[in-house]
Amino acid sequence: MARAGLYAVLAANVAVVTALFVAAGLSSNALVLVGRLTGLYGALLMAFQLLLVARLPWLDRRLGMDRLTSWHRWVGFSLLWMLLAHAVFITFGYAGLASLPPVDELVSLATTVQGVLRAIVALVLILLVGGVSARFARRRMAYETWHFIHLYTYIAVVLAFSHQIGVGTTFTASPAATAYWWGVWGFALGSVIAGRLVLPLWRNVRHRLRVISVVPESEDVVSIYITGRDLHRLPARAGQFFLWRFLTRDRWWQANPFSLSAAPDGRHLRLTAKALGEGSASLRELKPGTRVFAEGPYGAFTTLHQTRPNTLLVAGGVGITPVRALLEELRGHVVVIYRVSRPQDAVLLHELRGLARNRGAVLHVVTGPSNARTPDGPPLGPRAISRAVPDIRDRDVFVCGPPGMTSAVLQSVRELGVPKQQVHAERFSLAG
Incomplete structure (x- = not known):
């Protein structure tokens, strides 16, 4: 519409x-x-x-x-x-x-x-x-x-x-x-x-965001926990992202887009970032108490666009962050396919396994080269996806990852006949 x-x-x-x-x-x-x-x-x-x-x-x-x-x-x-x-x-x-x-x-x-x-x-x-x-x-x-x-x-x-x-x-x-x-x-x-x-200024004056903790997830991945006033009034949903500006002497002028990696609970927000550039790499040095200026929330990668009772979530690399947050909010049966090059690249895997177990979801971690030869063709090709999710046509499909991977998955679900209105994608080239 x-x-x-x-x-x-x-x-x-x-x-x-x-x-x-x-x-x-x-x-x-x-x-x-x-x-x-x-x-x-x-x-x-x-x-x-x-x-x-x-x-x-x-x-x-x-x-x-x-x-x-x-x-x-x-x-x-x-x-x-x-x-x-x-x-x-x-x-x-x-x-x-x-x-x-x-x-x-x-x-x-x-x-x-x-x-x-x-x-x-x-x-x-x-x-x-x-x-x-x-x-x-x-x-x-x-x-x-x-x-x-x-x-x-x-x-x-x-x-x-x-x-x-x-x-x-x-x-x-x-x-x-x-x-x-x-x-x-x-x-x-x-x-x-x-x-x-006007809207970002009003929200930041209202909520007065600040860092409460910085948690390393791996050698090059870090989670930032943020709190503030009246966060239950902030219209943020799982799957969305903010443009974050950390108000330190050397970072105040940089605004970096990162998705929420956990569903907002009204008390704190969490983002998880991989060291892809100089700006994101310095996040590990943030101190608790650092003030934060955030623009957002942005994005339609949310449960508001869910049309079917059951869901398939497909994530690539650090694109798992909004998918992990969505897993908390989605209702019905959920299948998660998490694509990484190496097992050690699987960010937040322990949390995903815990969430999947608690919610009765199915988690598939797909590793190896993108052109790997398998009995079912490419790892994210139509045959491989339909084998993992036989009822895919009856599910919403949420896809988030690098542009190449996202395009490949979208092509696969088109070939599998998934109706267009059930497919929701976010290429993780900006918001990650």
Whole structure:
């Protein structure tokens, strides 16, 4: 329902933007007209992108991080191409009208027309963010660096908006057009301020989170226990994650996403992290009493989306943390498949075994190479999964792990005929 609603809202706004563009008049050459239209669509996509990253609770609980992240990526690259097209068509269009080379016309526009230089800077910033978001670059970059570079997007938004106000003919073509664009940008920016600033500040002032203990789980895995005031009023559920900011001298500026590794009990929260980067590796040095600033809870990987009485949980690596928390809340019969490369990589295995025993759940720990040959094919292939869970079509399937493993499991459950509405996935590339 939420997904269909977002599609409908975007389609309706595309229609409104097109109608306002036509109403403003078509009194220029074709290149300039196409440039203006792509610029308007780019502005609309930029506002829609702000809505996707606002982390509004209503939207996040229904769509979840995985789907929002996917949309954010596709909208981001679509926005990049729209703005590039806008710049190219406008430059070549006005160059044709002025009988100037395109480069000379671009310099002339930047130095003589209000707002054009700001738009160029905004485009450069968006190109930078788009470059570091490409898969080959993202894999080689620490989360903290990637997140910091993404903050430049907000500067680009302000510059682009000021450009639209300064030279956007459609923006000022009529009172209706002006009111529409102020409404679009006001709603988008207001959503970001509410979801990313006002709500987190209010929750942290209310709950005053702090570390109470740090427990090593293995050589490279640590659990952090956090308490605070009135935690029973914090709307957190098993399977969700927070962006955690530990307020020490060397970490206060870093926000790291970690899932809850235990169901919230109203008294404390627990996260379990593996040392994947410099930020997560330093968690072991945290001291009890350290203040914590948390944004969240985020994610739709919860029992709210359960549609069947029984469930299959599939986890890979440290993706077991939200799955272990879900195991506490799920009702009905549960089967857990935990995929790790080596037995010693199985985080929280003793807790999983205890929970499985107490709840009557079935736990399968699958180890070895992902391309290992078994009588049933790949370890997480359709035959192996159906052998472990013969009634899989009658279960909800929750999958959380590295992107490659998650994609492989999703392909397997599709081949096994599990209805789409029963499959819930979170690729553990951000929230882990």
